[in-house]
Amino acid sequence: MPSPIRTERHGDVLVIVSDNPPVNALGAAVREGLDAAIRQGVADASIAAMVIRCDGRTFFAGADITEFGKPPAGPMLPTVVDTIEASSKPVVAAIHGTALGGGCEVALGCHYRVAVPSAKLGTPEVKLGLLPGAGGTQRLPRLAGVPLAMEMTALGDPIAAGKAADAGLIDRIVGEDSLEADAIAYAREIAGKRPLPRASERQARADPDAVAAFRKVNARRFRGFEAPEANVACIEKAADGSSFADGVAFERRSFAGLMAGTQSAAQRHLFFAERQAGRIDGIPADTALRPVASVGIVGAGTMGGGIAMNFLSAGIPVTIVEMRQDALDRGIGTVRGNYEATAAKGRMRPEQVEAAMGALTPTLDFGALAGCDLVIEAVYETMEVKKDIFTRLDAICKSGTILASNTSYLDVDEIAACTKRPQDVLGMHFFSPANVMKLLEVVRGARTAPDVLATVMALARRIRKVAVVAGVTHGFIGNRMLMPRQVEAMKLLMEGATPEQVDRVHVAFGMPMGPFQMSDLAGVDIGWHRDPARIENIRDALAAEGRWGQKTGAGFYDYDARRQPSPSPRVAEIVEDFRGRSGAPAPRDISDQEIVERTLYPLVNEGALILEGGFAQRASDIDVVWIYGYGWPVYRGGPMFWGESEGWDRIVAGLEKHGFEPAGSLRAKVKAPGAIH
Numbered sequence: 215m216p217s218p219i220r221t222e223r224h225g226d227v228l229v230i231v232s233d234n235p236p237v238n239a240l241g242a243a244v245r246e247g248l249d250a251a252i253r254q255g256v257a258d259a260s261i262a263a264m265v266i267r268c269d270g271r272t273f274f275a276g277a278d279i280t281e282f283g284k285p286p287a288g289p290m291l292p293t294v295v296d297t298i299e300a301s302s303k304p305v306v307a308a309i310h311g312t313a314l315g316g317g318c319e320v321a322l323g324c325h326y327r328v329a330v331p332s333a334k335l336g337t338p339e340v341k342l343g344l345l346p347g348a349g350g351t352q353r354l355p356r357l358a359g360v361p362l363a364m365e366m367t368a369l370g371d372p373i374a375a376g377k378a379a380d381a382g383l384i385d386r387i388v389g390e391d392s393l394e395a396d397a398i399a400y401a402r403e404i405a406g407k408r409p410l411p412r413a414s415e416r417q418a419r420a421d422p423d424a425v426a427a428f429r430k431v432n433a434r435r436f437r438g439f440e441a442p443e444a445n446v447a448c449i450e451k452a453a454d455g456s457s458f459a460d461g462v463a464f465e466r467r468s469f470a471g472l473m474a475g476t477q478s479a480a481q482r483h484l485f486f487a488e489r490q491a492g493r494i495d496g497i498p499a500d501t502a503l504r505p506v507a508s509v510g511i512v513g514a515g516t517m518g519g520g521i522a523m524n525f526l527s528a529g530i531p532v533t534i535v536e537m538r539q540d541a542l543d544r545g546i547g548t549v550r551g552n553y554e555a556t557a558a559k560g561r562m563r564p565e566q567v568e569a570a571m572g573a574l575t576p577t578l579d580f581g582a583l584a585g586c587d588l589v590i591e592a593v594y595e596t597m598e599v600k601k602d603i604f605t606r607l608d609a610i611c612k613s614g615t616i617l618a619s620n621t622s623y624l625d626v627d628e629i630a631a632c633t634k635r636p637q638d639v640l641g642m643h644f645f646s647p648a649n650v651m652k653l654l655e656v657v658r659g660a661r662t663a664p665d666v667l668a669t670v671m672a673l674a675r676r677i678r679k680v681a682v683v684a685g686v687t688h689g690f691i692g693n694r695m696l697m698p699r700q701v702e703a704m705k706l707l708m709e710g711a712t713p714e715q716v717d718r719v720h721v722a723f724g725m726p727m728g729p730f731q732m733s734d735l736a737g738v739d740i741g742w743h744r745d746p747a748r749i750e751n752i753r754d755a756l757a758a759e760g761r762w763g764q765k766t767g768a769g770f771y772d773y774d775a776r777r778q779p780s781p782s783p784r785v786a787e788i789v790e791d792f793r794g795r796s797g798a799p800a801p802r803d804i805s806d807q808e809i810v811e812r813t814l815y816p817l818v819n820e821g822a823l824i825l826e827g828g829f830a831q832r833a834s835d836i837d838v839v840w841i842y843g844y845g846w847p848v849y850r851g852g853p854m855f856w857g858e859s860e861g862w863d864r865i866v867a868g869l870e871k872h873g874f875e876p877a878g879s880l881r882a883k884v885k886a887p888g889a890i891h
């Protein structure tokens with residue numbers, strides 16, 4: 215195998231080039247080549263300075279994540295970075311694209327850094343449950359100061375070249391199209407300068423109050439995660455007067471600890487799961503896509519408006535249809551209000567708001583949808599209404615228009631069957647609020663054409679969603695798995711648990727909210743039969759009393775004027791009343807562990823059944839759905855990843871103990887443990 219690293223002489227400057235597509239990850243061969251090239255430059259008397267640059271779309275985007283967990287090969291990255299820094303001749307990093315993680319650390323090991331204006335620098339390891347493990351936590355604060363180093367490592371977001379230059383991380387911004395030539399010229403300029411600036415030889419200083427404030431401000435964001443605090447601790451170490459060597463040893467121990475833990479394994483799993491989700495089984499990657507230059511939306515309610523914003527923000531014009539002018543006006547007002555709120559926070563410019571609103575055509579004329587390339591129906595969750603709309607769309611839309619339903623439960627095949635073009639119909643299940651939530655379940659009907667599915671999956675990327683293919687089953691992937699959890703949560707109330715306890719267990723697990731908080735947010739009345747006299751369960755009783763959740767100031771909790779919840783004595787009475795009437799046993803103490811086993815194990819079990827039924831392409835897709843659609847804690851890797859880390863034998867035993875029938879595939883896993891696929 216030829217080395218991905220080559221060297222090119224430009225007079226007395228040796229240019230070291232990496233060519234390791236797609237992102238120049240620092241795999242073993244790259245590290246070996248870099249190490250050898252630096253030694254070559256140092257040994258060659260005719261070389262005065264060196265430049266490291268990368269071919270392709272980016273400077274090194276980090277260590278090669280696929281090597282993690284495998285036996286080490288070639289020189290380790292920290293050693294390579296040390297070799298670069300120790301060079302007796304200046305080394306210049308020439309940065310374009312994204313210098314991330316180990317790539318940023320290579321740059322920090324260089325004596326000088328130049329970058330094109332569009333370049334970005336970052337240490338996103340925290341998003342993989344890690345920290346920069348090649349001296350980055352020690353060099354970064356020494357060069358850029360503690361506050362920025364904390365931000366970059368513990369939050370993990372890259373910074374633009376300009377900001378990096380202001381912070382002293384970049385020595386010169388060079389021409390966007392003349393990186394190599396400018397870097398060589400710069401190398402000649404500094405070739406004779408001594409002593410060489412080495413980050414490891416500098417000092418960093420921390421303001422303890424600022425560090426404490428950083429921890430406090432981000433406490434919510436860091437909740438449950440191990441890596442952010444580990445990053446902050448390493449930065450503190452760099453600034454507490456310890457030697458560079460001691461700091462690096464501290465970093466190394468922390469890195470190894472995180473790498474061996476479940477959280478990082480979960481977060482690395484998600485990295486690949488997210489990318490894998492975009493691949494559609496049985497459809498070639500080069501399938502010709504249908505052009506989508508205009509989108510129609512039926513329904514300007516909360517969902518319709520939110521869906522519209524996704525396309526408008528991506529520069530795709532939207533026609534939105536309502537039945538009544540007041541509803542249309544309200545919907546458009548909400549869209550504008552959302553954009554203006556974003557602009558008020560400085561995340562959008564006023565002209566961008568106007569451009570987005572200018573691309574929105576509100577109308578009462580259904581016929582205006584005729585020429586759209588894609589139409590998404592976002593009306594009530596009633597089959598009859600949906601069928602009526604699809605019949606009308608079938609009659610007016612041009613040939614080739616993709617017809618999508620935003621249904622969250624209903625049978626997409628039944629909807630498709632009322633058209634003469636079922637091959638053009640699928641589900642696009644957005645999650646509320648649709649302009650914020652990253653998940654999109656794309657529901658593949660029995661007759662959905664391959665190019666329709668491929669087009670919508672590609673479109674999802676354009677509107678910055680993470681899309682997962684789901685089959686036609688009640689509730690698709692996410693909501694189908696949610697159902698057993700909600701059912702069991704209600705049973706637990708009858709047996710003696712309180713909404714507060716059940717929710718607390720879910721929040722402690724890492725979910726943003728528990729089942730009852732979720733009901734109150736979504737609306738206790740969702741799916742209610744609307745007959746106050748017909749009370750068959752606790753939910754009916756709440757709905758009959760107008761306890762519809764946050765929107766009416768009362769649900770499973772009572773709410774004050776600021777929507778702060780408190781336990782509800784009335785709900786306790788309702789539960790007590792039900793218990794008495796149904797002859798249920800007296801309430802008992804229920805352990806937190808039982809709540810986990812009875813609400814989360816059945817959810818995992820349902821995931822396994824979904825896989826068995828072929829309604830999800832792969833287990834990791836289910837994990838993506840729960841992380842991006844329901845706030846499953848990233849550090850637990852999604853329900854199917856968690857099931858494996860919990861132990862399939864435990865899950866199966868727990869299910870059986872509580873009277874559930876474990877999926878056959880889970881029983882099989884007890885005999886042959888490992889990941890479920």
Ligand code: 3HC
Pocket residue numbers: 236237239275276277278279280291312314315316317319338339342344345346347348350486489490
């Ligand atoms: N290692 C191995 N493969 C990687 C990789 C990495 N660091 N980064 C990206 N890839 C792969 C992706 O899996 C994907 O493969 P696929 O085509 O087979 O699915 C391919 O490269 C392209 O990646 P994207 O689809 O993500 O391409 P984008 O253009 O959207 O994004 C990127 C490019 C911004 C570089 C993005 O890939 C990214 O954020 N990568 C991860 C960066 C990172 O986390 N670096 C730190 C690594 S850990 C580390 O460095 C430890 C060190 O401190 C010791």
